[in-house]
Amino acid sequence: xxxxxxxxxxxxxxxxxxxxxxxxxxxxxxxxxxxxxxxxxxxxxxxxxxxxxxxxxxxxxxxxxxxxxxxxxxxxxxxxxxxxxxxxxxxxxxxxxxxxxxxxxxxxxxxxxxxxxxxxxxx
Numbered sequence: 366x367x368x369x370x371x372x373x374x375x376x377x378x379x380x381x382x383x384x385x386x387x388x389x390x391x392x393x394x395x396x397x398x399x400x401x402x403x404x405x406x407x408x409x410x411x412x413x414x415x416x417x418x419x420x421x422x423x424x425x426x427x428x429x430x431x432x433x434x435x436x437x438x439x440x441x442x443x444x445x446x447x448x449x450x451x452x453x454x455x456x457x458x459x460x461x462x463x464x465x466x467x468x469x470x471x472x473x474x475x476x477x478x479x480x481x482x483x484x485x486x487x488x
Contacts, residue, residue, distance in 0.1 A: 366388075366389070366390035366391045366477055367388070367389045367390055368386050368387070368388050368391075368460050368461070368462065368477055368478060368479035368480075369386065369387045369388075369389075369479060369480070370384060370385070370386045370458065370459065370460045370479035370480060370481060370482040371384070371385050371386075371387075371482055372384040372385050372482060373457075373458060373482030373483045373484045373485075374483075374484070374485070375485045375487065376450055376484070376485070376486055377486070377487070377488050378450060378451055378452060378486055378487075378488055379449060379450065380450050380486070381446070381447060381448045381449075381450065382447045382450065382484060383444055383445070383446050383447070384400070384444065384445040384447065384458055384460070384482060384484075385442055385443070385444055386442065386443045386444070386460030386479050387440070387441065387442045388441045388442065388443070388462065388477070389441070391462060391476075391477050392441060393436055393438065393441055393442070393443055393462055394417070394436070394438040394441075395417065395464060396417050396462055396463045396464045396465055396466065396476075397414060397415060397416050397417055397462070397463050397465060397466060397467055397468045397469070398414070398415050398434070398436060398443045398460070398461065398462045398463075399411060399412075399413060399414040399415070399423075399434075399460070399461045399462075399463075399468060399469075399475065400412040400413045400414075400432075400434060400443075400445045400458060400459070400460055400461070401458070401459045401461060401472070402454075402456035402457065402458045402459065402484075403456055403457050403459070403481075404453075404455060404456040405455075405456075407456075409459070409472060410425065411423070411425060411470045412424070412425050412428055412432065412445070412458070413425070413428065413432055413433075413434040413445060414434070414468035414469070414470075415434045415435070415436060415443075415468070416466055416467060416468055417465075417466040417467075418466070419436065421468065422434060423468050423470075427453070428447075428454070431447065431448050431449045431450075432445060432446065432447050432448070433445070433446040433448075434446075443460055443462075445458065445460075447484070450484075450486045451486060452486045452487060453486075454484060454486050455484060455485050455486050455487070456483075456484060457481040457482065457483050457484075458481065458482050458483075458484055459478055459479055459480075459481045460478070460479040461475035461477065461478050461479070462475065462476065462477045463475045463476050463477070464476055
């Protein structure tokens with residue numbers, strides 16, 4: 366099982382990035398998916414989550430209205446569209462998947478993790 370995250374990089378404040386996470390050995394459509402991030406010196410935090418059927422989503426307060434989580438079942442890929450990026454969004458971003466229908470804010474509830482992709486927002 367592997368989740369391969371990509372799309373990170375250096376972007377100026379106000380810019381956009383789209384993170385992708387391709388899954389192999391696990392079907393993303395069978396459970397909830399999520400994006401987490403960890404900034405230097407801080408604990409990992411949940412950014413967004415999407416339930417198995419896509420009927421419910423969660424966004425952290427700091428990213429609401431700017432980030433959008435999505436999933437392409439045919440491609441077995443999940444995405445995080447990030448707009449209006451701010452310096453405080455700088456972090457390593459991780460994709461995660463679980464076999465349960467529901468979202469969770471606990472790291473331990475996710476069965477599969479990507480390796481992380483670095484997003485740096487700076488002028």
